Amino acid sequence: MLKLACMVRCSGYNLMRDPRYNKGLAFTERERETHYLRGLLPPAIVSQELQERKIMNNIRQYQVPLQRYMAMMDLQENNERLFYKLLIDNVEELLPVVYTPTVGEACQKYGSIFSRPQGLFISLKEKGKILEVLKNWPERSIQVIVVTDGERILGLGDLGCQGMGIPVGKLALYTALGGVRPSACLPITLDVGTNNKDLLNDEFYIGLRQRRATGQEYTDFLQEFMTAVKQNYGEKVLIQFEDFANHNAFELLARYGTTHLVFNDDIQGTASVVLAGLIAAQKLLGGTLAEHTFLFLGAGEAGTGIAELIALEISRQTKAPIEECRKKIWLVDSKGLIVSSRKESLQHFKKPWAHEHETIGNLLDAVNAIKPTVLIGTSGKGQTFTQDVIEAISSFNERPIILALSNPTSQSECTAEQAYTWSKGRAVFATGSPFDPVEYDGKIYVPGQANNAYIFPGFGLGVVMSGAIRVHDDMLLAACKYS
Ligand SMILES: O=C([O-])CC(=O)C(=O)O
Numbered sequence: 001m002l003k004l005a006c007m008v009r010c011s012g013y014n015l016m017r018d019p020r021y022n023k024g025l026a027f028t029e030r031e032r033e034t035h036y037l038r039g040l041l042p043p044a045i046v047s048q049e050l051q052e053r054k055i056m057n058n059i060r061q062y063q064v065p066l067q068r069y070m071a072m073m074d075l076q077e078n079n080e081r082l083f084y085k086l087l088i089d090n091v092e093e094l095l096p097v098v099y100t101p102t103v104g105e106a107c108q109k110y111g112s113i114f115s116r117p118q119g120l121f122i123s124l125k126e127k128g129k130i131l132e133v134l135k136n137w138p139e140r141s142i143q144v145i146v147v148t149d150g151e152r153i154l155g156l157g158d159l160g161c162q163g164m165g166i167p168v169g170k171l172a173l174y175t176a177l178g179g180v181r182p183s184a185c186l187p188i189t190l191d192v193g194t195n196n197k198d199l200l201n202d203e204f205y206i207g208l209r210q211r212r213a214t215g216q217e218y219t220d221f222l223q224e225f226m227t228a229v230k231q232n233y234g235e236k237v238l239i240q241f242e243d244f245a246n247h248n249a250f251e252l253l254a255r256y257g258t259t260h261l262v263f264n265d266d267i268q269g270t271a272s273v274v275l276a277g278l279i280a281a282q283k284l285l286g287g288t289l290a291e292h293t294f295l296f297l298g299a300g301e302a303g304t305g306i307a308e309l310i311a312l313e314i315s316r317q318t319k320a321p322i323e324e325c326r327k328k329i330w331l332v333d334s335k336g337l338i339v340s341s342r343k344e345s346l347q348h349f350k351k352p353w354a355h356e357h358e359t360i361g362n363l364l365d366a367v368n369a370i371k372p373t374v375l376i377g378t379s380g381k382g383q384t385f386t387q388d389v390i391e392a393i394s395s396f397n398e399r400p401i402i403l404a405l406s407n408p409t410s411q412s413e414c415t416a417e418q419a420y421t422w423s424k425g426r427a428v429f430a431t432g433s434p435f436d437p438v439e440y441d442g443k444i445y446v447p448g449q450a451n452n453a454y455i456f457p458g459f460g461l462g463v464v465m466s467g468a469i470r471v472h473d474d475m476l477l478a479a480c481k482y483s
């Protein structure tokens with residue numbers, strides 16, 4: 001009896017330490033009475049609005065973006081309702097804090113800023129026991145999992161286990177922008193090692209200190225994970241793959257696309273948001289998609305994913321075979337323009353883009369030869385849309401469409417200021433990471449943002465609400481048209 005009374009008495013204290021239920025000073029008199037909170041809080045009762053004002057004041061005082069990120073993470077770990085209220089009410093200001101670009105820096109420094117673990121870390125040590133590990137997660141009814149293996153975090157490369165910031169940030173957006181309950185969201189990092197030498201030598205690194213598992217070992221580990229997820233959560237849980245390296249991303253999507261409800265945000269999410277942007281640009285410029293010539297710098301997940309969805313949409317609009325439509329789309333990778341003479345040595349996802357043309361070694365020459373109307377950067381490398389490149393595309397287009405999609409800001413192909421200045425204010429311009437408006441020649445130009453954040457929360461919500469068990473391209477096309 002005594003023991004029971006103690007447990008009940010303790011419940012107020014535990015309640016305050018549970019981020020799902022904690023309200024801080026917003027607990028009312030009645031709640032303080034009924035939940036044994038008396039004495040555990042100072043007497044003032046503070047409305048959620050005032051709490052919001054206080055936290056925003058604090059956050060705005062931090063000059064360093066990473067400090068803002070840490071303050072937001074701290075809030076998420078202490079008072080979930082307040083965290084989401086703040087994020088929803090201040091989305092423009094706080095998205096760049098909990099998400100791109102700051103989340104990139106947070107992942108790079110995760111080992112040092114790490115206080116309390118978020119999400120599930122499933123490492124090679126758990127091989128053979130993944131189902132048991134999933135059962136350690138306190139919530140049962142999961143609707144969305146965002147999973148990474150940390151090999152290609154934004155344009156920052158292999159960050160190993162520290163990639164966890166990405167699934168956590170993506171899922172925060174699922175709740176803030178998509179309205180999915182936080183308890184239905186599960187961030188997962190698969191730690192299969194890292195090839196990042198700096199991290200392996202970093203005393204604060206939080207992951208396995210070994211090189212990445214590859215080949216059969218990797219495949220088996222992923223297979224065990226995918227099987228365990230379906231067994232534990234059923235067929236209707238959405239698994240969003242995030243920031244896997246190219247060589248695994250395409251294969252995982254192809255392999256599990258027919259057996260699981262999977263969505264690759266970097267291939268499909270980015271493609272949808274960019275196609276939505278291009279469709280919107282047609283309203284501004286007039287004409288149709290089929291009248292454009294597209295040139296990409298970067299032929300990985302985002303580049304080939306966008307290219308394929310554009311080709312599919314043109315094919316739907318014109319009734320022409322997709323192979324024909326692909327011919328309007330050209331890609332440049334690290335070795336130059338992708339052309340048919342390179343076909344043998346190309347990775348499989350690049351082969352559909354190997355058209356007849358002489359070899360061209362660099363972007364500027366490709367721009368001059370192909371004369372694109374749309375230039376899209378997805379290479380993960382910053383400052384590759386040089387003045388020459390932007391001046392060239394602006395010389396044969398009245399309104400060139402230029403998309404500098406690589407993230408975070410440091411990896412953007414050019415800045416908004418460069419795009420508007422070098423195109424003399426004529427570029428229709430959007431970026432992956434946020435950029436402030438730019439004043440050029442007395443006019444204010446507001447760059448668009450073409451980040452998959454504008455589509456995956458709504459897309460994922462639609463998928464789970466409809467009870468879908470597979471993702472199809474038609475769903476992506478529909479998302480583009482209605483977003
Ligand atoms: O996270 C973002 O900002 C967009 C994205 O998926 C990536 O760059 O990999």
Ligand SMILES: [Mg+2]
Nearest residue numbers: 242243265266
């Ligand atoms: Mg991504």
